[in-house]
Amino acid sequence: MRDPVFCFDRDKTIDVNPPENGPAVPLSWVQYYAHCTEHDVWATGNPRLCREAGIPSPREARELLDTAGCEPVASYDRMNSGRIDRLRLLNQLYGESYDGSVEFVVVDDTDVTEYTDGRSWSYYSPAEFVIAVKNGAFPTPDTAAVSGSPYRTPEHGDCYRPQLERFERRLSN
Numbered sequence: 001m002r003d004p005v006f007c008f009d010r011d012k013t014i015d016v017n018p019p020e021n022g023p024a025v026p027l028s029w030v031q032y033y034a035h036c037t038e039h040d041v042w043a044t045g046n047p048r049l050c051r052e053a054g055i056p057s058p059r060e061a062r063e064l065l066d067t068a069g070c071e072p073v074a075s076y077d078r079m080n081s082g083r084i085d086r087l088r089l090l091n092q093l094y095g096e097s098y099d100g101s102v103e104f105v106v107v108d109d110t111d112v113t114e115y116t117d118g119r120s121w122s123y124y125s126p127a128e129f130v131i132a133v134k135n136g137a138f139p140t141p142d143t144a145a146v147s148g149s150p151y152r153t154p155e156h157g158d159c160y161r162p163q164l165e166r167f168e169r170r171l172s173n
């Protein structure tokens with residue numbers, strides 16, 4: 001898989017619940033990467049972001065592993081104390097699904113370098129990620145391509161099905 005996998009926290013990270021200091025990551029950026037690029041995007045913080053951005057969470061990753069007969073390395077806990085376990089579940093899902101290394105980018109106001117250091121994971125605070133995008137480290141979001149907030153409504157909540165179905169296929173091979 002060529003493009004890094006994005007993992008976004010929500011609270012105090014995305015502009016629907018911005019940090020007290022410094023810039024927030026616009027929700028439209030998350031939507032853009034999820035629906036207008038080849039990046040896989042996951043909500044690794046508050047799962048409200050799933051519905052707001054139309055992206056899955058490690059809960060779905062765990063279900064995929066379970067259904068495929070792989071023992072998940074962690075439970076899914078949506079509370080703050082579960083954030084490292086949520087990253088571990090995604091790491092396991094990609095490890096089971098893809099040969100070779102996958103790069104992960106985790107954007108979170110909580111420092112998760114205790115997990116990311118020494119792995120193919122890069123940690124960015126919201127402000128660091130905004131700067132990295134502005135400096136061209138990642139594609140510049142074309143937010144006009146994501147008009148309005150089309151993913152906020154519950155009926156769009158399953159628009160990440162194709163991403164999950166790709167894993168179903170890969171895990172069954």
Ligand SMILES: [Mg+2]
Nearest residue numbers: 009011012109
């Ligand atoms: Mg947070």
